[in-house]
Amino acid sequence: MDGDRTFDLDELRAALEERDHLLMRFETVTLRLFVDFRTSSEVEPAILVLQAVNSFRERLISLRRARPELPVPDQLQVATWPLRIGSLERLGVLDTIRARLVEDGASEALHQLGDAVQELAAAERAEVRRAISGEGYRTLWTAPRS
Secondary structure (H helix, E strand, O other): OOOOOOOOHHHHHHHHHHOEEEEEEOOOOOOEEEEEEEOOOOOOEEEEOOOOOOOOOHHHHHHHHOOOOOOOOOOOEEEOOOOOOOOOHHHHHHHHHHHHHHHOOHHHHHHHHHHHHHHHHHHHHHHHHHHHOOOOOOOOOOOOOO
């Protein structure tokens, strides 16, 4: 199940259609998806998977490293995705990103998007396995002994 969380899907789609970038945080994995539509004469849009950081300053440094050809955004546009990674496809979020990349003629970024979603889904599956096995998790109660 994806949970009971509510969020404004139309607002997210509008942001992806209008903004020059969006950093997506996920509740199921610590990785972040950076959708960057910004361009210059040397650079096309890019889709990047970024590690979680501990501060805004660290995020700015990570963006500078990821896209050194472009200035760091004045304001960082962030959205939290409360559902599973697969729901990005089911709810049309990836279609919104793809449409904009096609409009921009960003074929490399389209490939990056596919790779990024696969990486995020794999990280989510690994996290579910860790939760089931208890690796890195503490149980709230112990099983009764027979």
